[in-house]
Amino acid sequence: MGWVAIDGLRVAYGDTRVLDDVSLRIPRGSLVAVLGPSGCGKTTLLRAVAGLLPVTAGTITVGGRLVTGPGVQRAPEKRGMGWVPQDASLFPHLTVGENIGFGLPRNKQSDDLYCESGEAPRGVFGLFAGLTRRGREYRTRPAALPVNAAASDAPADNRLAPVPIAPDRSRQNSRAARIDELASLVGLSELVDRAPSQLSGGQAQRVSLARALAPRPDLMLLDEPFTALDPLLRSALRTEVAALLRDQHNTSLLVTHDQEEALSLADFVAVMRGGEILQFGTPANVYERPVNPWVAGFVGDTVELDGLWRAGRVECALGTLPADWMGGSSAPADGTPVLVLLRPEWLTLAAPLAEQQTDAITTAIAYAGHDALVSFTLTGGIVVRARVAAPGLPRIGDRVALGVRQNALAYPLG
Amino acid sequence: MTGLLIPPLKADAPAPPRRPARFRGTPPWLLAVAALCAATAAIPLVYLVVRTTEAGLAELLATLVRPRVLQLTINTVMLATAVTLSCLVLGTICAWILTRIRLPFQRTLLLVSALPLAVPSYLAAYGWLVWFPHLNGFWASWFVMTMVCTPYVTLPVAAALRGASADLESVARTLGRGPLRAFAAATWPQIRPAAIAGALLVCLYSLSDFGLVSMLRFQTLTWGINAAYGASFDRNQAALLALVLVVLALVVVAGERRSRRQVGRVPGRSTMPARAPGKTGPLCAVVLLAAPIAGVVVPVVGLLSRLLEAETLRAIDVPRLLEAIAATLGLALAAAVVAVVIALPIAALAARYQGRLVAVIEAVGFLGHALPGIVVGLSLVFFALAAVPMFYQTSVVLVFAYVVLFMPRAIGSVRSGIAAVPASLGDVSRMLGLSPFQTWWRVTARLALPGIAIGALLVAISAMKELPATLLLRPTGVSTLATELWSRTALFEFGAAAPYAAALVLVAMVPAVLLSGIRGTAREN
Numbered sequence: 001m002g003w004v005a006i007d008g009l010r011v012a013y014g015d016t017r018v019l020d021d022v023s024l025r026i027p028r029g030s031l032v033a034v035l036g037p038s039g040c041g042k043t044t045l046l047r048a049v050a051g052l053l054p055v056t057a058g059t060i061t062v063g064g065r066l067v068t069g070p071g072v073q074r075a076p077e078k079r080g081m082g083w084v085p086q087d088a089s090l091f092p093h094l095t096v097g098e099n100i101g102f103g104l105p106r107n108k109q110s111d112d113l114y115c116e117s118g119e120a121p122r123g124v125f126g127l128f129a130g131l132t133r134r135g136r137e138y139r140t141r142p143a144a145l146p147v148n149a150a151a152s153d154a155p156a157d158n159r160l161a162p163v164p165i166a167p168d169r170s171r172q173n174s175r176a177a178r179i180d181e182l183a184s185l186v187g188l189s190e191l192v193d194r195a196p197s198q199l200s201g202g203q204a205q206r207v208s209l210a211r212a213l214a215p216r217p218d219l220m221l222l223d224e225p226f227t228a229l230d231p232l233l234r235s236a237l238r239t240e241v242a243a244l245l246r247d248q249h250n251t252s253l254l255v256t257h258d259q260e261e262a263l264s265l266a267d268f269v270a271v272m273r274g275g276e277i278l279q280f281g282t283p284a285n286v287y288e289r290p291v292n293p294w295v296a297g298f299v300g301d302t303v304e305l306d307g308l309w310r311a312g313r314v315e316c317a318l319g320t321l322p323a324d325w326m327g328g329s330s331a332p333a334d335g336t337p338v339l340v341l342l343r344p345e346w347l348t349l350a351a352p353l354a355e356q357q358t359d360a361i362t363t364a365i366a367y368a369g370h371d372a373l374v375s376f377t378l379t380g381g382i383v384v385r386a387r388v389a390a391p392g393l394p395r396i397g398d399r400v401a402l403g404v405r406q407n408a409l410a411y412p413l414g
Numbered sequence: 415m416t417g418l419l420i421p422p423l424k425a426d427a428p429a430p431p432r433r434p435a436r437f438r439g440t441p442p443w444l445l446a447v448a449a450l451c452a453a454t455a456a457i458p459l460v461y462l463v464v465r466t467t468e469a470g471l472a473e474l475l476a477t478l479v480r481p482r483v484l485q486l487t488i489n490t491v492m493l494a495t496a497v498t499l500s501c502l503v504l505g506t507i508c509a510w511i512l513t514r515i516r517l518p519f520q521r522t523l524l525l526v527s528a529l530p531l532a533v534p535s536y537l538a539a540y541g542w543l544v545w546f547p548h549l550n551g552f553w554a555s556w557f558v559m560t561m562v563c564t565p566y567v568t569l570p571v572a573a574a575l576r577g578a579s580a581d582l583e584s585v586a587r588t589l590g591r592g593p594l595r596a597f598a599a600a601t602w603p604q605i606r607p608a609a610i611a612g613a614l615l616v617c618l619y620s621l622s623d624f625g626l627v628s629m630l631r632f633q634t635l636t637w638g639i640n641a642a643y644g645a646s647f648d649r650n651q652a653a654l655l656a657l658v659l660v661v662l663a664l665v666v667v668a669g670e671r672r673s674r675r676q677v678g679r680v681p682g683r684s685t686m687p688a689r690a691p692g693k694t695g696p697l698c699a700v701v702l703l704a705a706p707i708a709g710v711v712v713p714v715v716g717l718l719s720r721l722l723e724a725e726t727l728r729a730i731d732v733p734r735l736l737e738a739i740a741a742t743l744g745l746a747l748a749a750a751v752v753a754v755v756i757a758l759p760i761a762a763l764a765a766r767y768q769g770r771l772v773a774v775i776e777a778v779g780f781l782g783h784a785l786p787g788i789v790v791g792l793s794l795v796f797f798a799l800a801a802v803p804m805f806y807q808t809s810v811v812l813v814f815a816y817v818v819l820f821m822p823r824a825i826g827s828v829r830s831g832i833a834a835v836p837a838s839l840g841d842v843s844r845m846l847g848l849s850p851f852q853t854w855w856r857v858t859a860r861l862a863l864p865g866i867a868i869g870a871l872l873v874a875i876s877a878m879k880e881l882p883a884t885l886l887l888r889p890t891g892v893s894t895l896a897t898e899l900w901s902r903t904a905l906f907e908f909g910a911a912a913p914y915a916a917a918l919v920l921v922a923m924v925p926a927v928l929l930s931g932i933r934g935t936a937r938e939n
Contacts, residue, residue: 050841050845051844052841052844052845075844075849075850076841076844076845077844077845077846077847077848077849078847079845080847081845082845082846083841083842083845083846085838085841085842086838087836087838089836089838089839089841089842091839091842091843091857091861092861093860093861102843102846103845103846103847103848208842211842211846212845212846214846215846215847221845
């Protein structure tokens, strides 16, 4: 079981189902990206987790406590989650510092206000860590996590080891100190007295992140936080943010339609389409072993060929290639037509000694500096594209030999 | 030609839009509160219908076809139609001059052309009577009313023209249309909704106006209602006339709704290169300044000339004047506060949620917009006598009448104030641990404050100037500046009326000045 467990989540408006039986596990301390095209329901999923919209069926638990379930719909403010919306959404009437401190209790009295009824301050906040704002205040998490838990390929069980509640070190951390801490964390210490309107897009998004982190949420929800930024800034900021979230050992759920973003940032990627999760796995798993051709095409470039299955190999225009059957438990009978799928970078040039190779003529080159996507016409007029590293590109009209580096993927037709 | 107006298909769909607010479901308690608030606005109309039908249908029809009633109705319709048409033409021309011709002092000119709005119609009529005491009848009423109402068309049309794509007109020109036909084909459809909305305001204003037509002695339904009510032995007659007037107003509103065809916004350069005035400059200036001069300068100068006469100054009853000022301010303030409080749930609902029920609640809240002041006044007289006699002839009923009449202004500006606060800020605040009410207080209300304040001030200004409802409902012994001005003028004591008119102009300026201040700061933020 993950730190966050979503089970059979369904959101429907009348007859239209926006989310259909979505189940997802988020291991503690990891960043999970939900990747899908516009309108696939990923933002709805995020809002349902946040409690900002009611669900039709299903349960959501965070750290073992039920926040959404049959008859349970905990208010968003009582879920202990952080929210970073697409457009930063800073409060325009507050300074940067006040924005960061917005979710922090203002003083002793208002601190008590955040406790739920029946949980008037008692000496057992540790037991209720995460349940109340005050409980969260008393919890420290970063130091408690095993260091190797952050590595993406560590066995999932490792991350799920119960985390001991550390003694409350942040008790003495006053509100102002926490604001300063976060402002310097996101590198904006100089700007705490500025108005949000004086910030650039990237700075605003950092403040938004700091604001969400300030109350030490159990789960960070990031709703395409980088799409509104220009491309150069986007890639720089997202690397920085991912590193920051990892340093803080935050459990995060990121929603995006940008496959590069999902693959490069996340520990796990969930590919979503039409309200359903099609595949959940590590970025490498999703990219190299996509469950179906649609997922393959959505997360990256593909080379698709018709082929015939021959006992662990496929016959296709590139020759007879070793292949993995992706269509279910048992491999099909020999001679079954299949769809052969490769990544352009799995094709290699001029490897005359390679076991498998095919003659091809270079017909087009899409030059991209560091590499190029080169189109080759095979005998029979079939065109395939290969990604070729930049120095030593073939020229148009060159006759080359094509090899394949990795087992091809074979999918059932239709 | 319509092909030109179809907006181009979006080439690439933008990132998925924010989930519409309706997806979150309307909270039932907000619906209930808003419905309750809107229901208060429906009291006068409902009660009027009840009161009229009590008399019986046969008698109703018999009264309806009396020549007297017919004559009043025809007069009213004639005046409203004539004023609406002339305002539409003059206002559109003024707006076109303001936006498309490079005149000196453009910003000042825009401000000046809005000025007649600040002058209540009866004040303008008074001002003209000071100069020409024998002015009366249809043409006089038509002229003064047109001058007072033109800005209702000028301002929205000028705004629409500034936002309209001028590229379309250029395209039409290159395709062989002359200037006028190009304007009609390309630009008019874009500004038509604004022009019609403005014309609706003019039409409702002239239907429901009481002070101006009474002073200029042109007998319309409002005049008839007041006369029948004053005669007091025949209050059924007054109620019936009021009902006829309401039906006329509702027909106008319904007609405007139907003709409000939505035209998709056309992207493109919004500004047509303004051309130099050339020889037409003086002519443009004359057209532009006609309404401000006739609607403001002539009456105010007339007023001042009377005010500064030694005889008038000597006769000013200072305690009485101060009393009237205090009553005016107090009533307006009370009306503003109550109207905003009642408008708040309706505006919050309309700003954040959609749906049939929400639309109905908002429409009922806007009912006061279509109800003439004299009708609300009359209906509340009946209502107070029958339902809450202890409040009859107290300020409570009068304030309530103001609230019903002017709540639409409050709803409008409070709603846009709330709608301007991004819903995502509310989400963020909830996610940071604030309850819905804390969120409302610390985020939404805080940011919508300029809109709320504007709503309150608009109500205050309108309440200060309101005449017929005040006349019918004011508590005995209480008079406001408007009623004092009215009773002096009715007796042709123009000199004695002058101090009250001047005080009214000055007092009404206070919220107007505050208003421009708020708008200024709101823009800076």
